[in-house]
Amino acid sequence: MNMPSTLLQLQPGTAVVYQNRLHRITHVLDLDEVLLVDEETNQVSHAKVGALEAVVGGTQSVVRPDLVQVLDKDWEEAKRRYEIIRPLLDKTDRSRLDVTERGKACGLHTNTLYEWIRRYEDSHLLTSLLPRIRNDKGSTKLTPEVETIIQAVVESEYLTKQRKSQQKVCDEVRKRCLYAGIEPPHDNTVRNRLKLLAGEHVLAKLEDLLTYPKSHRMPNLLVVGDTNNGKTMLVQRFCAQHPADDNPTGDGIRVPVLLVQAPPIPDEGRFYNAILELLFAPYKPNDRVDKKQFQVIKLLKYVGLRMLLIDEIHHVLAGNLNRQRAFLNVLKYLGNELQVPIVAVGTRDAFRALQTDPQLANRFEPAPLPRWDFDTDFLRLLASFERMLPLREPSTLHDTSLATKLFSMSEGYIGELSRLLTETSVKAVQSGKEKIDAKLLDTIDWISPSDRKRQIDREH
Template structure:
């Protein structure tokens, strides 16, 4: 371990206090690791998912639509929930209470059933007809005990033509009625537009929004949580209105970009010996926000 005099690490969470005594290289590995920050909207979304998960089976099940900009924490919320209800195995039989599947980039009913079968680890036969795939998928979904079906990247349904969109929306209704389990759609605003185009589905899917972040109390709390989780040996003064506005401007308001920026600054703080996220270490990062990255790429194409 690095040698350093006994210092006050009370600005860190208990788990991070121990990590702060590790060598720089090990601390950087911990800084770059995924971390869960339970901010209010994420906790609300998890609570809604738990309520749905415990819902008694009936013909018309309630569903949920988790909507927000790209890179704003939707997938992390779903992954957190999935880990709470993990896949188990008993007597050579898998039990998958929460099945997550990604909407194909070129949406069709056939490709979606293929994605479902792959997610359950089912062997695929060549040239399998749609009715056979449908019956196999339904049989396996029941056999593995799926209690919630999560469809990520649901906005991809709009990539299809009007016929394929209608077929897939009909499929959602069919799966909900047939399986009697809640469906959870995850995607951008376009996912909401796709569901809203069908009156019956719109009434079944309750939207939960994850908007862009603003400099408010929730944001200050989020920044304080990040600062307390990074194993840095000095306090990081980032949970302030001025710093929040600066960070949100650079990251363009999504939690994913904000995390990338803060991680880059924390790494710079550890490497430089500054040991805190501040304007100095933030200026050391090579982080570029989404718009800046696009401009850089467009300049290189010219």
């Protein structure tokens, strides 16, 4: 049973028990949350104060540096730190207010002083205040403390139904880092992390919608992204996770999710034709639309449909305004009649199409899939792709020069990148090279997405 939090010294350096393991508080994020480090594994954790237990006589091993190798400037820094905290060391009734005021007087954060005090009182050695040598100099890797704060904020502020904007998530990460006396990451670092989670976030939303109880006003989702940015791949992956079931013990096949492509123009009859073909249902193309509608609704109820996904929804804009409205009314009618969520997938034009109907605009929650930037997350993406390549030799796709070339050729579109790597892998196998490198990429007959668009614009 946890001891009341009032018995804990809520300050850096305090030894506590968390999840039956000995930890030490490294940073206080606010009155309810702290960062901890496991005394044995050095793993950093984010925890609620109420989940901690007090410890009496927590200890910490002290690593003494080789004094011969200590630089003069580091000795001077250790002495400076000692002079800053010495008035606090001598104060037997030291409070957080005392530490805060001393920090303000010296231009330092409260938690920084607590860290120095903890290090000195653990050993009573001046060497404990020496600047710590970083082994990752020149690296852009985030510290475990910053990683933990980002993860905590993402979970509490972004991966929720009341998802906050990316800027508010960045602001919250900065606020928690500054409160803890930690150098906050750049906003772009946080945004890239959110971008990395965008696909998983959409899949999580789809899972939530799939289990949503039936009602007369079902929530819907609009997956928006640039052309060839992985939208279709994402929903196909979701459909693969929820395949049709032969249902041998029941009356008929069960189809929990159905993915259908919107017709090239907003045509209700052709839309019903596409659904009937996917269900292998016999129909007459020349039948009246109302007859097809009755057949579609009856079949979708019979197979137990729980979600309807419509790809290329931006095709709605290919018709005049009256046909657009008529087709959007079909979506409303199907959603109301079947009482299932509808997921529309398309480009940014799809958002504009749905905005023409205020009722649909309110029902469809946008879920954007942003294009990738050239950053560490893109390098991680390349590393994950390389693990799936059928090549005998390592290609090291995340190498800076090769990654730069791949990004330039794909322009950050995951669909383009996937196709590019597939074509190059085939050529690598055919050539016997069994790896992808810059020279092999130069032999691919490849036109970048923007160049293809310019060619089309010139032709028209």
